[in-house]
Amino acid sequence: MNQSNAPLESLIRFLNESPTPFHAVAAMSTRLESAGFEYLNERDTWNVKAGGRYYTQRNGSSIIAWTMPTTRSLVDSGFRMVGAHTDSPCLRVKPNPEMHRHGYSQLGVEVYGGVLLAPWFDRDLSIAGRVSFKNTEGELDAALINFDKPIAIIPSLAIHLDREANSGRAINAQTFLPPILGQSDKKADFRALLKTQLEEGGHSVSEVLNYELSFYDTQSAALIGLDEAFLVSARLDNLLSCYMGLTALINANSDEGMLLVCNDHEEVGSMSAVGAQGPMLEHLLERLVVKSEDRSRMLARSMMISADNAHGIHPNFADKHDANHGPLLNKGPVIKINANQRYATTDVTSSQFRLLAQAVGANVQEFVVRSDMACGSTIGPITSAEIGVKTIDIGVPQFAMHSIREMAGTSDVMDTIEIFKAFYRLENV
The missing domain is CATH 2.30.250.10 (Aminopeptidase i, Domain 2)
Structure with missing residues (x-):
């Protein structure tokens, strides 16, 4: 797929600007401010308005950005949520x-x-x-x-x-x-x-x-390969998902409720005041929809895409994958599935994601870990359990996860951004 390099060059700048979660949140905040999002301090009283664009931070290492629906109430619209994490090993x-x-x-x-x-x-x-x-x-x-x-x-x-x-x-x-x-x-x-x-x-x-x-x-992120088909950088897991969610949020032009949450501390279990197992997202939703019954109705009309990179099948170590579930780089984002709820994907949420991919002309792949290997997890099951929102776990396939230098496919990045934008525009989820 031939793509303009401009979004990828912007991504490379973001990766280079973000050596820590603190710097990543600062870089995201700058981009949100430039796109007209208003910062709301958690210490202050909030006065959100229909069609408003807002963001807040906690600890300087976790961030939530959202837009209020323009024509419907938040209870009737619900939120289209994308979740990622700011920290890396x-x-x-x-x-x-x-x-x-x-x-x-x-x-x-x-x-x-x-x-x-x-x-x-x-x-x-x-x-x-x-x-x-x-x-x-x-x-x-x-x-x-x-x-x-x-x-x-x-x-x-x-x-x-x-x-x-x-x-x-x-x-x-x-x-x-x-x-x-x-x-x-x-x-x-x-x-x-x-x-x-x-x-x-x-x-x-x-x-x-x-x-x-x-x-x-200190080595810069870069495009590599004879046709620059690959992106290499530190911290692709999971700043890549943060960037894709942010870019889609800013450019979706949706009348519906949209939300991006990027938590710290996922790599060490998410149990902190700013992690996905902490109350940050729940506190925000309580402020936006005060009545418990209304908040439950809003969440019933919401959906989350938990975005965290997936293990692409390595040509030198193909036996580490289930033969039928080995994602390839540049062949589309990956739906992550686990019968023991290490991922939050359901048949309904995965079907919704497939329809979105079809609508933008993108391919979709699946990952299931080998039955004789342990499966990792994400913020998906944690957030789904904490606030009761239906969720799917997806990710761009990559090599060298948790290395100081990771690798992903450039086409997958562009396709996932388009899917996120389509998701943010959905009238009903």
Whole structure:
């Protein structure tokens, strides 16, 4: 399928701007503001209007954007919801990270989520996230930082010193992973480094109090392949779904109720104030439809598409898939099915998704995990159970899930955006 590269170039910019969930939410907020969405602070009283476009955040790492229906009440319209998550597996900087060994300055890291560790070696790494600090007026403040250049690396041990390296060596997360930042005669003061970084960004800092910082790969997202059929980047799982949902929401031009929710903490179970198993979405719905009976009626007229990438069949490891359910890249988004409710898909919601795909001329594939393998999960079953909305789990097929460099098909991205737009325009779900 020949596609204009403009949306893909926009996607690449978004991926590069979003090394952490905090940066992803900031980038999404900027795009929403440019599209006429109004920010509503959870601390304030809200006054939403018919046809209004709004968004809110929690913790700076989870975001919900929505539009109110123009001609019907929200109870009669319901919401067409797309859900995704902002976090990705990574290496987080520990609270007291400084290490000084053999003249090398290193930082201790903690593994966040189910990281595929081997690809983190020998990459050009930087640090980004949020820092909380006391400003020069003695007040608590916080700011996003991004060193935005390679400042660290985790070097591999030479094959000459580990002849079994290619025979399945286990990676010890405590001892193998501390990145090297430089050489010095004494242990570095990491908080002093953060203070300098904040001050260079224009902040008046008295003391760095705490932080949530992650290492990330500085290599840009890119289109690859002889015909640029593939997108490669860090954090495709699941910033790709965030971007597709956001783009569809902004461009759907629907008179119906539309909603995009992108939660943090999916990779570690979703149980937090900002995760899908927390109350953020439920609190928003309670504010929009106050009466419990009306809210139940609204949800009965709603549907959610839980969007989280799917495992494409790898040509070198095809035996890891059920032979009849091996999705191919660039052959359409994937409906994810599991009899034990690891995915929330039903026959009704999957049929609705197929009709939407047919309407925009897109193909659809199916994924069912091998019966002798464990199945992962998504925010779909959690959100469906929390608020009682019918749900389907879908995703763009990808390779190298949870690696520092993941891969997906460009046609699948464009097709999924069109399906989401058609979904947002549906009169009845």
